[in-house]
Amino acid sequence: MRISDSGIFPKDVQEILKALYSIGFFESAILIGSWVILLYKEPFGIDYSLRTLDIDFGVKNTISPKARPIDPVFTELGFIEVLDRSGASGYTKAGLSVDFLVHRKGGKTKDVLNIPQWELKAIPVPYINLMFEFTFQAEFDEFKVRAPLPEAYFTHKMIIAQRRVEPGKKEKDLDQCSIIAEKLNEKRLQEVINSVPIGPGTRKNLRASCKAIGFSTKKLGLKD
Structure with a gap:
C-alpha cells in the first residue's frame, strides 16, 4: 500500500526503517508495537496519538x-547496544529504544531466543505469529515496511492486554484497541480469529478485553 508521507515518522525512526529495508530485514521481520498505528491512518483511516519512544x-x-x-x-x-538482564538485544539513542520480539511456542521457554541470521537475541512473546500471518507492505519513496494488518494487531493486543503485569501497558493496549475497533474489517477479523488456537485462557482474556472496551464478543466468534 502506497503511503504518501514518510514524515509520519520522526527522522531517527525513518533512518532506522530505511537502513533495515536496505538489508532485506522486512523479508523476515515486521514492525510491531505502537509505531505501527501511524501506518494505519492513510490506508485504513485509523488516527491515533502516539505516546512512546519504544520501537519493537x-x-x-x-x-x-x-x-x-x-x-x-x-x-x-x-x-x-544494550542488553537487558535476560541477554536480549536492544539499542538506544536519544531516548529511542529498539527491541526485537519473536514468537513464543507453547508454555514456558527461554528468556531469549537466538536469531542467527541477524546475530541477535530476541524476546519470546506469545501470539506474535498471528501478526506475521496477516500483513501489508507500506511503501514510501525510499523504503518499504512490512507490518500487521489492523485486525491482526487488534487481536494480538486484545489477548496480551490481560497478560500485562504493568497496569500502564495494559491500559495503553486497550486504548489502542478501542480506537482500532471502529475501523475493523469484520470479514478479515474473522479470518484472523479463525487462525488463532483459542483455549480457555485465551477466551477468558478476549472476553475481559471486550468488556473493557465495550466490544461485542460475537464479533470475535465468542458466544455471550
Whole structure:
C-alpha cells in the first residue's frame, strides 16, 4: 500500500526503517508495537496519538538471502547496544529504544531466543505469529515496511492486554484497541480469529478485553 508521507515518522525512526529495508530485514521481520498505528491512518483511516519512544520489531528465525548482522546497522546510525538482564538485544539513542520480539511456542521457554541470521537475541512473546500471518507492505519513496494488518494487531493486543503485569501497558493496549475497533474489517477479523488456537485462557482474556472496551464478543466468534 502506497503511503504518501514518510514524515509520519520522526527522522531517527525513518533512518532506522530505511537502513533495515536496505538489508532485506522486512523479508523476515515486521514492525510491531505502537509505531505501527501511524501506518494505519492513510490506508485504513485509523488516527491515533502516539505516546512512546519504544520501537519493537517482530522477527522470524528463518533464512533471508540478504541477511547480515544487525549490529552494524544501528551502530552506523549512532545507536548504542544494550542488553537487558535476560541477554536480549536492544539499542538506544536519544531516548529511542529498539527491541526485537519473536514468537513464543507453547508454555514456558527461554528468556531469549537466538536469531542467527541477524546475530541477535530476541524476546519470546506469545501470539506474535498471528501478526506475521496477516500483513501489508507500506511503501514510501525510499523504503518499504512490512507490518500487521489492523485486525491482526487488534487481536494480538486484545489477548496480551490481560497478560500485562504493568497496569500502564495494559491500559495503553486497550486504548489502542478501542480506537482500532471502529475501523475493523469484520470479514478479515474473522479470518484472523479463525487462525488463532483459542483455549480457555485465551477466551477468558478476549472476553475481559471486550468488556473493557465495550466490544461485542460475537464479533470475535465468542458466544455471550
